[in-house]
Amino acid sequence: MTWGPGQGYAAGAAPAGGPASVPPGPAATGATGRGRLRGWLLSGVILVGFGLGAIVLSVYYGATLGLVTTLLAVVLAAIPLGIVIPTFLWLDRFEAEPWRYLVTAFLWGALVAALAAGIFNTGANVAFQAATGRQDDAMLATAVFSAPLVEEACKGLLVLLVWWFRRREFDGIIDGMVYAGVVAAGFAFTENIQYLGMAYAHGGGSSLTGTFLARCLLTPFAHPMFTVLTGIGIGIAATTRHGGLKVLAPVGGYLLAALSHAVWNLAAITGGAGMLSVYLLVEVPIFIAFATLVVWARRREGRLIGRHLSAYADAGWLAPSEVHMLSTMSGRRAARVWARTSGGRATLRSMRRFQDSASELALLRARMHHSAADARALETERELLQTITESRRDLLGAY
Secondary structure: OOOOOOOOHHHOOOOOOOHHHOOOOOOOOOOOHHHHHHHHHHHHHHHHHHHHHHHHHHHHHHHHHOHHHHHHHHHHHHOOHHHHHHHHHHHOOOOOOOHHHHHHHHHHHHHHHHHHHHHHHHHHHHHHHHHHOOHHHHHHHHHHHHHHHHHHHHHHHHHHHHHHHOHHHOOOHHHHHHHHHHHHHHHHHHHHHHHHHHHHHHHHHHHHHHHHHHHHHHOOOHHHHHHHHHHHHHHHHHOOOOHHHHHHHHHHHHHHHHHHHHHHHHHHHHOHHHHHHHHHHHHHHHHHHHHHHHHHHHHHHHHHHHHHHHHHHHOOOOOHHHHHHHOOHHHHHHHHHHHHHHHHHHHHHHHHHHHHHHHHHHHHHHHHHOOOOOOOHHHHHHHHHHHHHHHHHHHHOOO
């Protein structure tokens, strides 16, 4: 079923704040006993999988590095998370993803992707060494050819799964970037534990300090920068109705992620004494491009929200002032401050619910406009309008 830009509740007049014109939706079917059972079973399988991954990695690090070294590496590896994770949460402010999905993404990167990539890369290294007879050549080949392809596939798979199985929670490019960044942060966390632990075990404090500076402070966004390209490709696929682009965009994003990862690894390995030059001439420009992309993407989403909510203002569902507030982060912050000072935490929750529902509505409208929405789009639109109307009523009670 396809959707045109003139379809939906935005196409018809309705009183602003008036839910009476929103028809009651069908009874929810996802809350059946069988649906809840499937949900609990799936959650159980996921938790067991993550638990097994954590056990395997813990045993491996304990055996190779020792308990004290592993704990030291864990503490140091967690420091860059305080830089990377808030960056992607900042990017996700207009329409925040559910915490349970973000936690799942991080654990996938830290446990599943890291473990799978470690196994594949070890096998590739053995194969390269058998073919070349030289350990140095095998390590170079693994870093440049195997690691980028394997690691980006393992990380990008989570983004693909979220889009495929939770399409109602996946709205486009921003969501692809956020999930990709979080899963890559988890992967880098586990990888840094290994590199930091090995540096301390083999070279002592000086080697640990150098590795910490290079991996955790100077290049904390390395893995997220690569995997974000895969996320952008999947985000494009989520918002297009072109069948070919739905395949080509994710594949192209993945290949670009692997290529940039390979170039980064090659520069790091062959830099040698000129590593500072490589960092300034290669890695810093890549990071600047990444930062520019993040800022552009967030501003683009604000403009997108304003443009697609305008149709609901024209139909009477929203006031023009509300659309302006919802399309800028400064307006949203001011509205939350007003809600907090006017009615306390309860009113603040209503304002956040109002803002989040409006963002979801705008992004749903964008997919409908491009005929990329699913068959439940009109029902979802109705539910979001109902939530917006109820939230507005709560806010009006704060006056």
